[in-house]
Amino acid sequence: xxxIAIDLGGTKVKMGVVSDGKVIASAKIEAxxxxxxxxxxxxxxxxxxxxxxxxxxxxxxIAFPSLVDCERKQILGHNDKFNDCEGFxxxxxxxxxxxxxxxxxxxxxxxxxxxxxxxxxxxCKDFVLMILGTGIGTAxxxxxxxxxxxxxxxxxxxxxxxQQGNGRSCAGCPGFGCIEAHASTWALKxxxxxxxxxxxxxxxxVLNFKILKEYYDAGDPLxxxxxxxxxxxxxxxxxxxxxxxDPEVVVLSGGVLNWGNxxxxxxxxxVKKRVWTPWGKLxxxxxQNPEYSVLLGLHYLNQIQSEKE
Amino acid sequence: xxxIAIDLGGTKVKMGVVSDGKVIASAKIEAxxxxxxxxxxxxxxxxxxxxxxxxxxxxxxIAFPSLVDCERKQILGHNDKFNDCEGFxxxxxxxxxxxxxxxxxxxxxxxxxxxxxxxxxxxCKDFVLMILGTGIGTAxxxxxxxxxxxxxxxxxxxxxxxQQGNGRSCAGCPGFGCIEAHASTWALKxxxxxxxxxxxxxxxxVLNFKILKEYYDAGDPLxxxxxxxxxxxxxxxxxxxxxxxDPEVVVLSGGVLNWGNxxxxxxxxxVKKRVWTPWGKLxxxxxQNPEYSVLLGLHYLNQIQSEKE
Numbered sequence: 001x002x003x004i005a006i007d008l009g010g011t012k013v014k015m016g017v018v019s020d021g022k023v024i025a026s027a028k029i030e031a032x033x034x035x036x037x038x039x040x041x042x043x044x045x046x047x048x049x050x051x052x053x054x055x056x057x058x059x060x061x062i063a064f065p066s067l068v069d070c071e072r073k074q075i076l077g078h079n080d081k082f083n084d085c086e087g088f089x090x091x092x093x094x095x096x097x098x099x100x101x102x103x104x105x106x107x108x109x110x111x112x113x114x115x116x117x118x119x120x121x122x123x124c125k126d127f128v129l130m131i132l133g134t135g136i137g138t139a140x141x142x143x144x145x146x147x148x149x150x151x152x153x154x155x156x157x158x159x160x161x162x163q164q165g166n167g168r169s170c171a172g173c174p175g176f177g178c179i180e181a182h183a184s185t186w187a188l189k190x191x192x193x194x195x196x197x198x199x200x201x202x203x204x205x206v207l208n209f210k211i212l213k214e215y216y217d218a219g220d221p222l223x224x225x226x227x228x229x230x231x232x233x234x235x236x237x238x239x240x241x242x243x244x245x246d247p248e249v250v251v252l253s254g255g256v257l258n259w260g261n262x263x264x265x266x267x268x269x270x271v272k273k274r275v276w277t278p279w280g281k282l283x284x285x286x287x288q289n290p291e292y293s294v295l296l297g298l299h300y301l302n303q304i305q306s307e308k309e
Numbered sequence: 310x311x312x313i314a315i316d317l318g319g320t321k322v323k324m325g326v327v328s329d330g331k332v333i334a335s336a337k338i339e340a341x342x343x344x345x346x347x348x349x350x351x352x353x354x355x356x357x358x359x360x361x362x363x364x365x366x367x368x369x370x371i372a373f374p375s376l377v378d379c380e381r382k383q384i385l386g387h388n389d390k391f392n393d394c395e396g397f398x399x400x401x402x403x404x405x406x407x408x409x410x411x412x413x414x415x416x417x418x419x420x421x422x423x424x425x426x427x428x429x430x431x432x433c434k435d436f437v438l439m440i441l442g443t444g445i446g447t448a449x450x451x452x453x454x455x456x457x458x459x460x461x462x463x464x465x466x467x468x469x470x471x472q473q474g475n476g477r478s479c480a481g482c483p484g485f486g487c488i489e490a491h492a493s494t495w496a497l498k499x500x501x502x503x504x505x506x507x508x509x510x511x512x513x514x515v516l517n518f519k520i521l522k523e524y525y526d527a528g529d530p531l532x533x534x535x536x537x538x539x540x541x542x543x544x545x546x547x548x549x550x551x552x553x554x555d556p557e558v559v560v561l562s563g564g565v566l567n568w569g570n571x572x573x574x575x576x577x578x579x580v581k582k583r584v585w586t587p588w589g590k591l592x593x594x595x596x597q598n599p600e601y602s603v604l605l606g607l608h609y610l611n612q613i614q615s616e617k618e
Contacts, residue, residue, distance in 0.1 A: 067587060077587035126459040142458065149451065149555025150435040151588035157552040160585060163472055165541040173585035175548070232474045239484070243466040244553035246458025276469060276482035278376060278386035279460035 001306065002057045004048055004100075005298035007107060008033070010065050010081050010134025010186060011208070013040060014291060015047055017055045018299035021118035023292050025051060033065070033134075036084035045097060052098060058306060060094050061298025063107040065135060066172070069152045070301075073104040076152060079135070079172040101309070103301040106156050107294050108137030109146055111253050114296030116141060117303075120251045120285040127249035128241035131293060132256035134185045135159055135172060136237060140245040147245065155245070158237050159184065168194075183233035185209060185256065188226065197222040209256045231263070235270040242275055242282065249283045257290040310615065311366045313357055313409075314607035316416060317342070319374050319390050319443025319495060320517070322349060323600060324356055326364045327608035330427035332601050334360060342374070342443075345393035354406060361407060367615060369403050370607025372416040374444060375481075378461045382413040385461060388444070388481040410618070412610040415465050416603050417446030418455055420562050423605030425450060426612075429560045429594040436558035437550035440602060441565035443494045444468055444481060445546060449554040456554065464554070467546050468493065477503075492542035494518060494565065497535065506531040518565045540572075544579045551584055551591065558592045566599040 002024075007014040010033045017025040027047050029040060051057065066079035075085045094102040105113075112129045115121040121129070125144040131137040136159030140147045147155045159180035160173045167177020171186060181187050188207040192199070199222035201207070201215045215223035238250060250271070252264050268284040275282070287293050311333075316323040319342045326334040336356050338349060360366065375388035384394045403411040414422075421438045424430040430438070434453040440446040445468030449456045456464045468489035469482045476486020480495060490496050497516040501508070508531035510516070510524045524532035547559060559580070561573050577593040584591070596602050 077585065150557060151555050151586070153586070153588065154553065154555035157585065161549045161552060162545045162583060175583040175585065236471045240470045240549055243470060244463065246460050246463035248459060274471060274484040276386065276466065276484065277460070277462070279462065
C-alpha cells in the first residue's frame with residue numbers, strides 16, 4: 001500500500017509518497033506558515049493530484065506542527081503557525097477532493113511512529129524523540145504505545161518547558177524562557193540580534209541553521225556562542241524527556257541534523273555526562289534520513305487505520 | 310485495616326498508623342539521612358513494636374526518597390540519602406521482625422497514591438504531583454494509573470531537569486543546574502552562602518524553609534531573593550510535569566507548604582500565566598495535610614496488595 005504524506009512544517013511543507021516504509025517520491029513547498037495554510041492548499045492539491053495519477057495511494061496523512069486531536073482530526077492549538085487550520089475540516093477536504101481516508105497527527109508524534117515502524121527505533125518499545133525543525137518537536141513511546149494524554153498534548157510541548165527566570169518570550173506559547181525560544185530556527189535571528197557579540201551574521205536578513213553553520217565553520221564567535229546555547233537547551237530538553245518517560249533509546253531527528261555529526265555527538269555527550277539512569281545506559285540514535293521521519297510516520301498511521309477498517 | 314507507614318525523608322523519618330485513610334498515630338525521628346538507614350533501624354523497630362501492640366496493623370509500608378523498584382522491593386538509586394539501603398532486603402527485615410507483608414515505594418509515588426485515594430486528587434484520573442520536602446519529589450497519574458516506566462524511574466526525577474547552562478552542582482545526581490539544586494531544603498544553605506547579598510541569614514548554621522520564612526517575614530532581602538528563585542524553579546518543574554503528562558489537576562504537597570498560603574498562591578499564579586493548555590483550565594490544589602500524603606499512599610498500596618492476596 002502507498003500513502004501520500006504531507007508534513008506541514010513551519011518553514012517548508014514536505015510531501016512524499018511512501019510505500020512499504022520508503023519514500024518513493026517527494027516534493028517541497030515554501031511554507032510561510034505565518035500566512036496560513038489556505039494559500040498553500042492549491043499547490044498541495046496539484047501535487048497530490050499528480051501523484052494520485054502515478055501511484056495508487058490508499059490514504060493521505062497530514063502532520064501538523066502543533067497540538068492535534070488525532071481521533072476527531074482537529075487542530076487543538078496552532079502555536080502561531082498555520083493559524084487558519086483551527087476549525088478547518090481536513091477530513092472533509094481530503095474526502096471531497098481525493099475520495100481517500102486520511103490521518104491527522106502532531107508532527108513529532110508522526111516522527112516517533114515513523115522511527116518505530118521503519119527507522120531508528122525499530123522494534124523498540126520505550127523511547128523518546130526530539131525533532132529539530134523550525135521549532136522543537138517532542139514525543140514519547142512507553143511500552144510500545146505513543147503517549148497522548150487526556151487532551152492530546154502529553155509529550156509534545158517539551159520545547160516549551162521554561163529554562164530561565166527571565167528568558168526570551170516565546171512566539172508559540174504564553175511562556176518566557178522556553179527551550180524553543182532559546183534554541184530553534186524561528187528564534188535564531190532574534191537570538192543573534194540580542195547578542196552583545198559583534199558579527200556580520202547580524203546582517204543576514206534571514207537566519208537558519210544552514211547559514212549559521214557557514215559562519216560557525218568560518219570561526220565566527222557569535223555563531224559558536226549561539227550553537228553552544230542551542231546544544232545546552234536541546235540537552236536539557238532530552239534530559240527532561242528521559243526523566244519523564246524512562247526510555248531505553250533516545251532518537252534525534254529533523255532537518256537541523258544536516259548540521260553534521262558534530263551536533264548529535266556533542267549533544268549526546270553532554271546528556272550522558274549529566275543524566276542519571278542507575279538502571280544502566282541509554283542508547284542514543286539519530287535517524288537515517290532526518291527529513292523523512294514524519295512522512296514515514298504518516299504512512300505507518302495510514303497502515304494502522306486501514307487495518308482497522 | 311491498618312497500616313504502619315514509614316516515610317524515610319531526607320530530614321525526618323515520619324511514621325504513622327493509618328486506618329481508613331486517616332493517620333491515627335504518628336511519630337517523627339531525626340533522619341540524618343547522609344549517615345544512612347541502619348543507625349535509625351532500632352528506633353523505627355521500637356516504634357513499630359509499640360504500635361503493633363496497640364493497633365492490629367495488617368501491613369507495613371516504607372517510602373524511600375529516591376528511585377525504587379516496587380515489584381522487587383529494592384532501592385535502585387540512593388541519591389546520596391540512606392546510601393546503605395542499596396541492597397538492603399526490606400521485605401526480609403519486615404517479615405522476620407514483624408511477620409507482616411510490606412510495600413516499598415518512591416515517596417512521591419506514594420504521595421500521589423495517597424492523594425488519589427484519600428486526598429486532593431480523590432476521584433481524579435489524570436494528575437501530577439510535586440512534593441517539596443528535603444528535595445523535590447514528583448509523580449504522575451495518567452488515566453488512573455501511576456506512571457512508573459520501564460526502569461521504575463519515569464516521573465520521579467523532574468527535580469533533576471537542568472535549568473541553566475552553568476547552574477549549581479547537584480548533590481543527588483551527576484547533573485548541574487538541576488531544579489532541586491536551586492530550590493530545595495538541602496541546597497538552601499549553599500544558595501544563601503553563594504549570594505552576593507549581605508544578610509545575617511548567612512550566619513545560620515543550618516537553613517530550612519521555616520528559618521528562611523522568619524527572615525523573609527522580617528523583610529530580609531536575601532530571604533526574599535531565595536524564595537523568588539525557588540518559586541521560579543518550582544514553577545518550571547510544574548510546567549514540565551504538565552507538558553509531560555497532560556493532567557486535569559496539579560497537586561502540591563510536602564512540609565515546605567508550612568510556609569503558608571503565599572507559596573501555593575504565588576506558584577500557581579505564575580504557572581497559570583505561562584502554561585499553554587488550549588483544551589481548557591487546569592485545577593490547582595494543595596493537600597490538606599502536606600506532611601501526611603506519603604503515609605496515606607503507603608496505606609493505599611498496602612490495601613491494594615492485601616486485596617490481591
